[in-house]
Amino acid sequence: MRRIGEFDQEKSALKFWSFLKGQGIDSTLEKDDDDQKWSIWVAEEDKIDRSIEELRAFLADPEAKKFISIASNTVAKTKDTENEQKHPTKRKSQGFKEYNLRERWGSRDRSPGVLTLSLIITCVTVFLLSGLGKNTELVGKFFISEKLDGQLSEFTSGQIWRIFTPIFLHFNFLHIAFNMLWLHDLGSQIEKKKGPKHFISFVLILAAVSNLAQFLVAGPAFGGMSGVVYGLFGYVWVKCKYDPGDGFFIDSFVAIIMFGFFIACFIGVFGGVANWAHAGGLIVGLAWGYGSALRWNLGKS
Structure with missing residues (x-):
């Protein structure tokens, strides 16, 4: 779901939202009580470009024939809205959803996506089967290489999966708890908003880059x-800053903690951390998020 635009006047917002509904475009109308603006959100990614084109046409000529046809319906809905605001105990069922945007973020769906849940289950299963990371024989099968010579001999011989498998290894309860909590929160957001194909492709790229970065600098004995x-x-943080219409959310205090932990690990406050995996993943996430936001913002201009 993406926010494609906002209106200062409720009547105009209702009119355009009604038009989108008439065109079979699944959309939501929301009111932000802080600045008294009405936002239009479009649910389906493949209909966003068309919706934006229609919005531009509407803003250029809201009295065009194709928009006029829904005017009477708009007026009726506007009156219903006014009645609800005057009589909150007599709320009627509406054809649009009106939310306070802060409540939207506070009550967002926290259930994990299918792929996110699958990754969590896989990590927990490997953690338990490996004896909490202490079964060296099994753990070695998940390393990029079981040899300490700095070569990718297993990978070059056809064991391509070793580029990815270190992400499933964890070596203590705090390690796996920290990662699974963040995977649940951040992964679910991306999977639900961008779709499972985009999400799994992104995860594989992040895994490959972060694992190779750590391997090339510090060798194969790492996981997580x-x-x-x-x-x-990094992706969600950048999208929140430069493309808020995409609907991602991360608390600013949480972002400070994440960046703070990243720096603390790099300067040696915490030992035994795959710092270059952190760095590789963060750089890719920031770049991917910024590229996505840039494409969107250029497309709007």
């Missing part, structure tokens, strides 16, 4: 989902 988590975090 944290490189991917930092990539997801």
Whole structure:
């Protein structure tokens, strides 16, 4: 779901929203009580470009024939809205959804996406089967390489999956709890808003880059989902700053904690951390998010 525009006047917002509904475009109308603006959100990604074109046409000529046809319906809905505001105990069922935007973020769907849940289950299963990361024989099968010579001999011999499998390894309860909580929150947002194909492609790229970065600098003895988590975090953080219409959310205090932990690990406050996996994932996530936001903002101009 993406916010395609906002209106200062409720009547205009209702009129355009009604037009979108008449065109079979699944959309939502929301009121932000802080600045008294009405936002239009379009649910389906493949209809966003068309919706934006229609919005531009509407703003250029709101009295065009194709928009006039729904005027009477708009007036009726506007009156219903006014009645609801005057008599909140007698709220009627409406054809649009009106929310306070802060409540939207506070009550957002927190259930994990299917792929996100699958990744969490896989990590927990590997953690338990590996004896909490202490079964060296099994753990070695998930390393990029079981040899300490700095070569990718297993990968070059056809074991391509080793580029990705270190993300499933965790070595203590705090390690896996931290990563799974962030994977649940950030991964679910991206999977639900961008779709499972986009999400799994992103995760695989983050895994490959973060794992290779750590391997090339420090060797094969590492594991964890944290490189991917930092990539997801970087993506969501940038989208919140430069493309808020995409609907992602991360609390500013949480962002400070994530960046603070990243720096603390790099300067040696915490030992035994795959810092280059964190860095590789974060850089890719920031770049991916900024590229996505830039394309969207250029497309609007």
